[in-house]
Amino acid sequence: MPQPAFTLTFLGTGTSIGVPVIGCGCPVCTSGDPVNERLRCSLHVTAPDERSWIVDTGPDLRIQCLREGIVTLDAVLYTHEHTDHIMGFDDLRRFTVPADAELPIYANAGCLARIETSFHYAFNGENRYVGYLKPRPHIVTGPFSIGCTTVTPLAVEHGKVSTLGYRFDHPEAGSFAYLPDVKAIPDATRDQMRGLDVLILDALQEQPHPTHLSIDEALEVAADLAARETWLTHFSCRMDYRRVAPRLPAGVGLARDRQRIRIGG
Amino acid sequence: MPQPAFTLTFLGTGTSIGVPVIGCGCPVCTSGDPVNERLRCSLHVTAPDERSWIVDTGPDLRIQCLREGIVTLDAVLYTHEHTDHIMGFDDLRRFTVPADAELPIYANAGCLARIETSFHYAFNGENRYVGYLKPRPHIVTGPFSIGCTTVTPLAVEHGKVSTLGYRFDHPEAGSFAYLPDVKAIPDATRDQMRGLDVLILDALQEQPHPTHLSIDEALEVAADLAARETWLTHFSCRMDYRRVAPRLPAGVGLARDRQRIRIGG
Secondary structure (H helix, E strand, C coil): CCCCCCEEEEEEEEEECCCCCCCCCCCCCCCCCCHHCCECCEEECCCHHHHHHCCEECCCCHHHHHHHHHCHHHHHEEECCCHHHCCCCHHHHCCCCCCCCCCCEEEEEEHHHHHHHCCCCCCCCCCCCCCCCCEEEECCCEEEEEEEEEEEEEEECCECCCCCEEEEEEECCEEEEEECCCCCCCCHHHHHCCCCEEEEEEEECCCCCCCCHHHHHEEEHHHHHHCCCEEEEECCCCCHHHHHHHCCCCCCEEEECCEEEECCC | CCEEEEEEEEECECCCCCCCCCCCCCCCCCCHHHHHCCCCCCCEEEECCCCCEEEECCCHHHHHHHCCCCCCCEECCCCCCCCHHHHCCCHHHHHCCCCCEEEEEEECHHHHHHHHHHHHCCCCCCCCCCCCCCCCEEEECCCCCCCCEEEEEEEEECEEEEEEEEEEEEEEEEEEECCCCCCCHHHHHHHHCCCCCEEEEEEECCCCCCHHHHHHHHHHHHHHCCCCCEEECCCCCCCCCHHHHCCCCCCCCCCCCCEEEEEEE
């Protein structure tokens, strides 16, 4: 018997405009170096009980699913309503192909409202037939379960938009948290983030930014929370992997698109 | 002096779910053959006076611009409001980088309404700063000009959604029409489509479909309109390029992603 483990795949580690950026002549965007190629931020998770889910569905969702061979999903979670996290929503239709299949969707009220406004036809009850997207929406107000995994929403500050991270706990595999878009983590939320095996955290770039953690700010959070491993994500084109990755402290790494992490096992 | 010419690039020739389709085991989707790889339908045009525009911005817009090296645009035109034609809208922000830059957007009223509903922040006047999308919307009600090119909207039938094709005429380079989503073309619209150098037309698959032309139906339209060349586009995964392309009559071809066509010159 294999030991119970989570398998995490970074589907994308980029900001809202990805890397390379259209029309940008900076050294990272023009490097052609695959370690600096970043689709819009998203995470795929397979749990020990074979349940699987995605956190956020940006416009690159189709390509991300194709290149990782993702053909089934048990749930989709959303951190917040920004375009780069939701606008691939319709491509989830391939995960509700049978006429009676529904896909559970978890989001806060504001995010769900924008999804419902933008993709009205998926929610108005008219398109229940084979091959069309049939979401079963849930407004996240507290912890919930996906199979044997307990999911705890983590309220964070990210500009004006109400935003969540998520903590995932499995009784045998361990725990991780995913916070791709965050500027500040309130104390009450930090209290929910102790004892993690893996922390995955926004770290946009070295330069400060009004709505995202910089590298230094993220390293402060990482030191405070003291997860066994911390992986940084959601990078702009100011983040040159080759230059920054070697300078990080022990236990902290820069995530790359398509990278896999195993927790437990 | 080079002779005046239009250069057309097929940015994508696929349906709403692209080809390969997530989770599909059909021979085309599993072939790995690049001629059957199709991003969501979109066309890029460069006119003889160096003006350039895109027709439709599906979720693949960023990748399409990167792989074709598109770094400037003078306008964006929309055929209709379906998800696969509009949901890459936000990635147009890279074409309005200076703080005072605006990008003209042409669409019918229903399409513009869905874009404005889905991307409210681009239209509410709050995000006029550097790097954010600053569209200048125009509701299409009749012919208009982009530089020296006259653009004529072509009303067509495509299910329940009000849909346009477009005819483009340049006094020296010639003329073409682009109708990626159409089930039927009314006589009044056909009268606007005579004497074309190039006709680009929806031809979803060999099998009949309620809202798209089949290959046989498209060939009937092509024979009636008698453009100098006809190119078919907007293909499902039932369309195997290798099998279907050799069977087409003279003067008709299947478009491929990234294919270029020159008109005039």
